[in-house]
Each structure stands twice: as structure tokens, then as C-alpha cells.
Amino acid sequence: MFVPITEHDYLCSDMLEGFKIWIHSAEEVPRLKKNFYHAAYDSDVRISVKANLMMTSPSLIKNYSQEQRKCIAENEHNLVFFKRYTQRNCFVDTLALQTNKICGCVLFWMPRLNSTKVCSYYTEYKCVEVVENSLHNANLTTKCLPDCQSITYDAEISMSRIELKPLKNFVPTGFRIIKITVLFKDQQYFASLRSELYGTMDFMxxxxGILSLFMGISLLSVVEIIYFATIRLTCNLQKRNLAKKRMLAQQNILNRQND
Structure with a gap:
């Protein structure tokens, strides 16, 4: 790419020369102020991308609440400005709503309604910073949990300087050159599955197994314990009562004969 020198704005680029790059899903809004890879002018940049897919077992979603499984399934959380829930979209959605509620406006990059005012950099920007810092201090991750099925990208970036002298006849005057190559690190990727570590049957x-190992107990032993604690105990008590009654009857017969 050939970039005109006149197009560069140090105020918008945090005093950096070049481009900010972030690999993300098409369903998410990138926050280039927080996360980005820097690609400087007059350099050859190569970015190796690795995809990470996180899935959640249906039994975990069905049998456990959001707080227990630590993720939000599809259609469990409705955002105001986004159809698809992701953790990053939840952050942006909450930030836009709180900024409009407290400051009466939102920044130009935030999602908004047609009637919502855009904040001025000179007057309302400080209010926006206060709202964003308060949300981070309020531990927003407890509200915006990760989505149960998500895809993220890890990137490795390498950069080398381009010698401009051999290219002076190809680079127009007043332009900067930059080359960016994006490729996948591997031809395939492996998905991770979030599931319960111990279910009810696993626990039993x-x-x-532990009882069998340390006590020599088995299912038959459990039946025997129940038998001796209930049926056998009841039968023994009944036999004892019958024996007492028989002895009393014999004693009464002997007493009558003696009389």
C-alpha cells in the first residue's frame, strides 16, 4: 500500500506512524484503542493467525445456570444494539447505554440511535472517560460473561524494514509504503469443549469406587446392610417378644399347678 503523508493524523493514532490491526470475528466491534497490532510505515509485516473455537456441551447449558457454567448461551441475553451476543459486544453495549445515561451523549464510534447526541471531544470527553473507568472498576465481567460458543484469533506478528533506496523509482513522492501479509498459521484447528467435570453418575x-477400594464394599454389601438394619432387626425383635410371651405363659401354668 502507498499511503499519502498528508493523510496521517498523530492525534487519532496515539502518536504512532502506520496502521492499527486487530484480528476479530465479524460479529464483534473492535476496540483499537485497547487492543491492536502496530504495523509501521516502510516495513514488511507478516501476521500468522490461529483460530480458537470454544464450544459448550448441551447438557451443561441445560442443567446448569449461567453463574455455574460461567458462560451465556445463544438467545439467553438480549443486547440493545447487537443481534449476536459476545462478551466484547456486551461491553460496548453497556458502555454506550451508561454513557448516554450519564453524559447525555456517546462517542462517534459507539452504537447509538438516530436521536442520540454525539459527544464533543472538548466538552464531554472527560465524562465519557469517567463512565468507562467506573464500569471497569465495577467488574463488568460478572455481567458480561463469555459466550458459550465463541471463536477467537491468536496472532503472531513479525516485521522487517523495507529498504527504500532500491524502490525510489516505484514509490511516488510524498507517499509512504507498507506491506501487510495475513495468513493462517495452521491448515486446521482444534475446538475446545466446555463440559461438566463431575456429573451425578460420575460422582456416584x-x-x-472409593468405598469398594477402602472398605471392600459392593452393591450386595449395601443390600445386606439394609437387610440387617431393617428386616433382620424386626424379625429378631419379634422372636424375642414371642419368647418372652412363651416364658410368661409357662410360668403362669407352673404357678397354677403349684396352687
Whole structure:
């Protein structure tokens, strides 16, 4: 790419020369102020991308609440400005709503309604910074949990300087040159599955195995314990009561004969 020198604005680029690059899903709004890779002018930049897919088992979504499984499933959380829920979209959605509520306006990059005012950099920007800092201090991650099925990208960036002298006949006067190559690191990727570590049957099997190991107990032993604690105990008590009654009857017969 050939970039005119007159197009560069140091105020908008945090005093950096070049481009800010961020690899993200098409469903998310990037925050280049917070996260980005820097590609400087007069350099050859190569970015190797690796995809990470996180999935959640249906049984975990069905049997556990959001707080227990630490993620939000599809259609469980409705955002105001986004159709698709992601953790980053939830941050932006909450920030836009709180900024409009407190400051009466939003920044130009935030999602908004047609009637919402755009904040001025000179008058309302300080208010926007206060709102954003308060949201971060309020631990917004407890409200905006990760989505149960998400895809993220890890990137490795390498940069080398371009010698301009051999290219002086190809680069127009008043322009800067930059070359950016984006490629996948691997031809395939592996998905991660979020599932319960111990279910009800797993817990029962583990407890039974431990009891069998340390006590020699088995299912038949459990039945025997129940038998001796209920049926056998009741039968013994009944036999004892019958024996007492028989002895009393014999004693009464002997007393009558003696009389």
C-alpha cells in the first residue's frame, strides 16, 4: 500500500506512524484503542493467525445456570444494539447505554440511535472517560460473561524494514509504503469443549469406587446392610417378644399347678 503523508493524523493514532490491526470475528466491534497490532510505515509485516473455537456441551447449558457454567448461551441475553451476543459486544453495549445515561451523549464510534447526541471531544470527553473507568472498576465481567460458543484469533506478528533506496523509482513522492501479509498459521484447528467435570453418575461411580477400594464394599454389601438394619432387626425383635410371651405363659401354668 502507498499511503499519502498528508493523510496521517498523530492525534487519532496515539502518536504512532502506520496502521492499527486487530484480528476479530465479524460479529464483534473492535476496540483499537485497547487492543491492536502496530504495523509501521516502510516495513514488511507478516501476521500468522490461529483460530480458537470454544464450544459448550448441551447438557451443561441445560442443567446448569449461567453463574455455574460461567458462560451465556445463544438467545439467553438480549443486547440493545447487537443481534449476536459476545462478551466484547456486551461491553460496548453497556458502555454506550451508561454513557448516554450519564453524559447525555456517546462517542462517534459507539452504537447509538438516530436521536442520540454525539459527544464533543472538548466538552464531554472527560465524562465519557469517567463512565468507562467506573464500569471497569465495577467488574463488568460478572455481567458480561463469555459466550458459550465463541471463536477467537491468536496472532503472531513479525516485521522487517523495507529498504527504500532500491524502490525510489516505484514509490511516488510524498507517499509512504507498507506491506501487510495475513495468513493462517495452521491448515486446521482444534475446538475446545466446555463440559461438566463431575456429573451425578460420575460422582456416584467415584464414591462407590472409593468405598469398594477402602472398605471392600459392593452393591450386595449395601443390600445386606439394609437387610440387617431393617428386616433382620424386626424379625429378631419379634422372636424375642414371642419368647418372652412363651416364658410368661409357662410360668403362669407352673404357678397354677403349684396352687
Amino acid at each position: 461411580g467415584t464414591v462407590g
